[in-house]
Each structure stands twice: as structure tokens, then as C-alpha cells.
Amino acid sequence: MLQIKIGPERSADPDDHLGRTALGWRPGMSEDEAWAAGRGVWKFKADRALSQNEVQIINATGTVLAVARITGISKCGDRYALEGELLRGDPRVGRPTPSPHLSRNPITYI
Template sequence: MTEDEAWQAGRGIWKFNADRALAQDEVQIVNTEGLVLAVATITGISKHGDRYALEGELLRGDARVGKPTTTPPPVTQLRRLLLTSRFPHSGLKELHGLPIHHP
């Protein structure tokens, strides 16, 4: 999975508290082994019905990509995130240290 693919899979569309998401500076997309797949700054959110997607700038080539995350959970107040079925084989189990439950 490329950084771009990880960012697209992890950024949304989710049900989450928009204010809490906007209080964060960045997001790490982390796989089941705890390796960072992508890092992005959070610049905003977009609304999709009753769900949201993170908007931001992917930090391609960030030094943390491919290394174990050093950010202990919970880093953010985002909770009960659902990875959409668009990426059922992405291997994503965490977003910014918080569990993702596949539908």
C-alpha cells in the first residue's frame, strides 16, 4: 500500500466529532503491526451527509513512514471509527493509534 492509498483509506468517510478532529495537527495512518503507512497534516474536514472526511496535506516521504509509531493511544478524541468498505483489504486496523473496525 502506497502512502497515497493509505491516506485515501484512512482519511474518511467516517462518523466523528468534527471539533475534536480539527483540534489535531496531524494524523498517522498505522497498520496492524503498528507501522506508520502515511502521515498528513489536518487542514480541515469535509461533510458527506452525516459523515466527515479529513482534509489535509499528505507528508510524502515523512521519516516516520515505515517505522513503528511512537504515538501512544489515545492521541486524539476520535472514537468508534469505521473504515468504509471501499478498502476492505487495506490491512488498516488503526487510525492515529485508535482501533478501526471493518464493516
């Protein structure tokens, strides 16, 4: 599983590859909003990311915000965005991740 930790919400660059106006996490955001904020744009090894079945988007305290099945990636300059099927209502959402994010980087593989 791929795990992506997102920090506090902030404004996105005007030229964001995914057309987002905000990045990061804020209290009360929906699973769809967490997926949009967390699925890209990142530096990672494309083949390694594609070898994972799922991705968890978590916040800095380790709460799962969204879970998605990885179906592909999109190239965004020298970075990538995940493509996938959001698993709305997954029972892991809203709970602490059972796999703490120990990396200093936002991307880790579990």
C-alpha cells in the first residue's frame, strides 16, 4: 500500500497541474476533497507506485482521510499524480491508520 501524508491546507499554485485551488487537509473535508488534495502532484517512482493496490491519504496526526484503488498515474512535468477509484465509505476513513507514517517524506510504502 502507498501512503500519502498531507499537511495543513494552503493555496495551490495558479498553474497547478490538476486545476486545484487548495492543497492539504482541513477539518471537515470530504473523502472526495481529501482524494483531490492528496493524489498528486508528487515525486515518486512510477513503477513502484503502480505496483501498489491501494493508497491511503492521511493527515499529520495519522487519521485516514481517504482510501483509493490505484488504477494508473498521470505525468505532471517531472512529477506524477495518482489515478484511481475512491473507495467511498471505507471503514478505515476517520480512524487512525494501523500503519504509522514513519517517513519524513510525504510518500511511503507499507
